[in-house]
Amino acid sequence: MKFQLLLSAFLLAGISSPAQVAEFSPAGAEWFYSTTSGYTTAEESFSGYTHVQYTGDILLDGRVCKKMCSTLYLVANEPALGCGTPSTLRFLFQQNDSLFEYIPQAATDKLRFLFRTHYALGDTVRSLANGPLTVQAIDTLVFNGQAVLQFWIGDSFVPRRAAIYDRFGPERGIFNVDLWDEVVDDGAVGLRCYQDNFFSKTNLSNAECEQVARPLTPYFAVDVLPNPVHTELQVLIRGQPIDVIRYSIWNTTGNLMLEDQLSVQSKTIPVAYFPAGMYLIVFQDSQSSFYQKFIKN
Numbered sequence: 001m002k003f004q005l006l007l008s009a010f011l012l013a014g015i016s017s018p019a020q021v022a023e024f025s026p027a028g029a030e031w032f033y034s035t036t037s038g039y040t041t042a043e044e045s046f047s048g049y050t051h052v053q054y055t056g057d058i059l060l061d062g063r064v065c066k067k068m069c070s071t072l073y074l075v076a077n078e079p080a081l082g083c084g085t086p087s088t089l090r091f092l093f094q095q096n097d098s099l100f101e102y103i104p105q106a107a108t109d110k111l112r113f114l115f116r117t118h119y120a121l122g123d124t125v126r127s128l129a130n131g132p133l134t135v136q137a138i139d140t141l142v143f144n145g146q147a148v149l150q151f152w153i154g155d156s157f158v159p160r161r162a163a164i165y166d167r168f169g170p171e172r173g174i175f176n177v178d179l180w181d182e183v184v185d186d187g188a189v190g191l192r193c194y195q196d197n198f199f200s201k202t203n204l205s206n207a208e209c210e211q212v213a214r215p216l217t218p219y220f221a222v223d224v225l226p227n228p229v230h231t232e233l234q235v236l237i238r239g240q241p242i243d244v245i246r247y248s249i250w251n252t253t254g255n256l257m258l259e260d261q262l263s264v265q266s267k268t269i270p271v272a273y274f275p276a277g278m279y280l281i282v283f284q285d286s287q288s289s290f291y292q293k294f295i296k297n
Contacts, residue, residue, distance in 0.1 A: 021097045029054045029196035049073045065091040065102045109226040117166045119151045129276040143202045168194045228295035231272040237265045250280045
């Protein structure tokens, strides 16, 4: 990425106390992502942009959550469209400096940890089967006269693989539980631009901010919970599939681990016998498909 100004790296002495932690992004904040999505339809494979907007708060089971409206768009040189239909509404919950996705329809594990807004050098961001992902460097970036912290994440094999920003969240997407895209051919996301009422629109890449067109309408989408998983995956179908959905699970070397079909809107899939690691689950009906990564620990 090309940034306007990069200052010398510095070390943080520790994590801010809860009283000092600021709210993650104000209402109205907008994220513009480049994306190759897990969606395909009978007409085309999707490659384009995602627009995400924090549209306000909602009280869910006693928790004040942020309503995050996410819309997929095809690539074209047109003005950006706001948060509308079709779109996906997801919920973000902040506790101190930690951000979670709140999933009200899940029977258990309604809170899924996503990322933190503050890290110290050496902090473990996530533990994976092949070792921990840690904070390897912290930079200060200045956009429009405002400082933004950039936390570089990596492991012992590939240092500085991805970044998390204290103001913007992960560069691979707020709700992306795998920031390092370890499964080949899965959807990839990259933060292009960000703005809110106190922070003018800032370009974080070489791609234009407003380069989206008509929304893409997949026939269905799938929630796969929890992620990471230890014994059982809970699958929840959203939308209207054309017919019976078949699913298959693949490991990172391309071996088929399991396949079956879904005749109802939810299903529990046993994965306790899977070796620890990253997997890709693919859902298909006769017209469209959807896929998502998950981690087995």
